Amino acid sequence: MTAAGLAAIGAYAPRLRIDAEEFEAAWGRFDAAGVDEKAVPDADEDAVTMGVEAARRALTAADASGAAVAHLAFATTTPPMAEEDLAARLCSILNVPDDAKTQTITGSTHAGAQALDATMDGGPFGEDIGLVIISDCPRGDPDSEVEHAAGAGSVALVVDDDGPGTVIERASHTEAYPGTRFRTGGDDRTTGLGVTQYDREAFTTTLGSAADRLDVPMETVDAAAVQSPDGKLPYRATGALGVDAATIAAADTVSSLGDTGAASAFLGAATAFADGAERVLIAAYGSGASATLFVATGPVPVNTALDGAVSLSYAAYLRRRGEITRDEPEGGGAYVSVPSWQRTIPQRHRLVAGRCSACEALNFPPTGACTDCHERTSDFEAVELPGTGTVEAVTTIRQGGAPPEFVAQQSKSGQFDSAIIALHSQSGEQTVSVPAQVLQATDEVTIGTPVVLTTRRIYTQEGVIRYGFKAQVASQRR
DSSP: OOOEEEEEEEEEOOSEEEEHHHHHHHHSOOOOTTOSEEEEOOTTOOHHHHHHHHHHHHHHHTTOOGGGEEEEEEEOSSOSSSSSOHHHHHHHHHTOOTTSEEEEEOSSTTHHHHHHHHHHHTOOOTTOEEEEEEEEOOOOOTTSHHHHHBOOEEEEEEEESSOSEEEEEEEEEEEEETTSSBOOTTOOOOBOOOOHHHHHHHHHHHHHHHHTTOOSOGGGOSEEEEOOSSSSGGGGGHHHHTOOHHHHHTTOOHHHHOBOGGGHHHHHHHHHHHTTOSEEEEEEEETEEEEEEEEEESOOOEEEEOOOOEEOOHHHHHHHTTSSOOOOOTTOSSOOOHHHHHHTHHHHHHOEEEEOTTTOOEESSOOSBOTTTOOBOSOOEEEEOOSEEEEEEEEEEOTTOSOGGGHHHHHHHOOEEEEEEEEEOSSSSOEEEEEEEEOOOSSOOOTTOEEEEEEEEEEEETTEEEEEEEEEEGGGOO
């Protein structure tokens, strides 16, 4: 198999955290060995929005843009839509060309490795790049080992022909071990047969067989980023992989993020490279069973946002997971048809404003008469805004006061701020006002508060998830 360059890695985890003691107090036990705390998606976060966060960081670290992407692969075991090409949403949000090759890979925690494999095989890229986005937020039954460990996180890798990092070798192995971890059709909760020795054998045998195909001395590896459904199983594979416990610990993320599914091994690699590792073994595994191992060398530019900021009680955690909340009330909210929403995607995904040909004022959205000179024109120049701004007006939507389409979100995460925001132009000399929801902040949001825009779920209507921009207080942007 050919080698490939790694231009950069980006990583993201939700800022919400719950620690092991909260579970122990609620259940009288905590079944996720080696997990101290875990990341929890907010009510408007999912695998797509987390993937966008990681991808933007990876592109920034690579000094590249979405316009340079020739191949985009998205991997997850928790797609927010059971049937839809989610890569198309990611391409739109990241401004990837519409002729880029795309793949969406799911069904196993091995999906991230499969996505990287396919992207590397899709090269050479010439002046272009490949982008691999791996994002996951698994869940299980409330009293299960899977749920106790289930975390959330995303990682994105920029693949090119030249580096500065390189995947120097890779190897795979598959062997039939059904029942170790699975989710039946129509269910959103992962489970397993729970046969401990069988699970360990599947894990170590499959990883070890892939490792046997590598022609790299394991003593030259600085860190081993191993698939981590909990904080104990990776260490069962030390002998099979030919590494020691300290080498696995050098790429640990499960202790602070929990089980991040398909993103697990790659988040470990991001952490290891960020800590200065020069050679990293990435060992991805999927139940069934299959494994792919990569040996990557640095230096690799890394841009991460993995630290937590808000601790949750167990009750607040149940709200975020939707266990004790309600959906949109009968009758629904303000109706916006899918075709109408689709026509505004450039604004909602990429902040495309329009410059009036008569007076050069910015309009958002760029339709109808200019809001400044009132000249009617269809000749607005497209202008992509950088996503920074300042709060001009703000109100708090308290519990019970949300429009019907936002009831489900408010039921999970509580009151929220809604604001009018003056968005800056690229030069900073012009602004245009837009309404936006403000993500929960640790400090009060007031007139004049600087914000940056980020992509989140807005709401679901007619069974279709609507993605768009929300605002985040700039000082709390990680």
